[in-house]
Amino acid sequence: MLEVNNLNTCYDFLHVLWDVSLVINEGEYVCLIGPNGAGKSTVLKSIAGLIEIKSGEIFFKGISIGDKKGDQICRMGISLVSEEMNLFTGMTVMENLSMGAYTIRGKKKKEALMNFVFELFPRLAERRIQLAGTLSGGERKMLAIGRSLMSDPSLLLVDEPSLGLAPRVVDTVFQALEVLNKKGVTIFLVEQNVTKTLQVVDRGYVLERGKIVLEGSRVELSRNEHIRKIYLGV
């Protein structure tokens, strides 16, 4: 479904990603782990078209999207839940969700999507007329995921959803992602919480200093010496 070949990305003169290649198949739940500053967010932003890539190719459903802009990529069915969330803080929860469905035509479909999001996160339904800027951290994260779902994506890119959240909220978010994956949404998850991540994903990649250093199934990664030592602390 998604194929990244030899991706290189720079911020001005800082070369961050070095020949990153990865493949994600339809329906899979794949993770990308790695230390802070390795370039994980940069990988997601490159795929989502939020930053220009220097070289390399990105194919989505066989179509090259490397030079497309963020809005075009969203229309193709890729949605990013960024680390910063990028919510519309001056809009209510409902307004944020309907902005999420900006590319969706048809009122019925929008309503169905919104009901689905409210079912997934009943907390958002309670807060539907509250401004996004006044929500708690966990609620914002739910809203960010909810807003992404409103575009009915086939590939969901999620950047560190557990960052700064209370353990109970982290559970809620992880459960929601699993529900989505069961419903057929392909998920590419970036996470620092490696223990938890390796319990839920199918496969994973490890990114260190801008390079993919390891890849494998959940079981392979969980048994890997390097991962056990550095990321799982055993």
Place this chain on the structure above:
Amino acid sequence: MICGGLSNVGEAIVMEPVIVRFFRWLKSSAGITILVTLVIAAYAAMDQGAYVIINILVTGGMWALMAMGLTLMFGVMNISNFAHGEYFMIGTLVAYYVFTPLHQHLESHPNHLLTLVAPVIAVFSAFVVGGMSGILTDRLVFYPLRKRSKENWLMNCFLLTLGISVILINAHQLIFGTQYKGIVRYWPLPPVSLFGVYISIDRLFASVLAIVTIAIFWVFMKYTKVGQALRAVSQDETGALMVGISVDNIQLLAMIMSCALAAMAGGSLLFMYPSYPTVGLEPLYNSWFVIIIVGFGNIAGAAAGGFMIALLQILTRVYVGEGWEYVIPVLLIALVLIVKPNGLFGSKVRGIWEK
């Protein structure tokens, strides 16, 4: 589709009664300001006559349109436009060169219908040409800059708009000369009597046009998809891109609307402000006064602020004397900035500016 056959979530929150929300708004600084403004306006009207109100509506409405344009450009593109007055100038110029030939034609060939619509044609042309100059400005200046680098964006744009202002003022002088290009009036009709005062049709038209435009603008921003996209881009550009909004097009649109509104203000005030190279300075100052007083990022505040500034200037002229109408507002602005640095309507929720 990811969903299907899921149950409806019931209304979880009952809306607060409108009246409660209204009273809470009244107690905010925005509410107090507007209330005080209304009271002062009412007092001045009783003291000096209702013409005060009409004057507030005429000029205030136009400053409101200009300030709304400034807010829009700042919110959506992060540009503080110091060339905004020059789009007002373009409006006066276009209206003059459209209206004068029509007027001359009418002198030799009287035609009632054309007499009535000629001013409307002039103002509409100003609106359209203003919008087109917005397109040109964006594609020639800001679009290339956006593509190249966002670094030091605010400062670069500040300098660029100053440059645009200088260029447009001098272009006007070079091509059209420095003489006043004005008209006596748009409609050769007797003034109408409203609440005991006589108002020229020109003034009536300008105030109605301003109010109708503000209303349309507000509905557009609040209820249409494109209006919501404009608000979304102003709140989070990356977020807007992420939900599929073509940010480039929305920014171009903001520029078009902003310039078209300024030019329309110029066109409809041609009978008060004849066209000359620096005619845009006063509107520029006034609309920036509005922004400083009400704070950025608030379209409704900008609309209300336009009327407040007009009231302030008219009161100063009446009670303090001609020539003081810039001094008093500036003093007041200084006071407001000391007490409320974010402006009277400054919102608690942070926009793109504070990040």
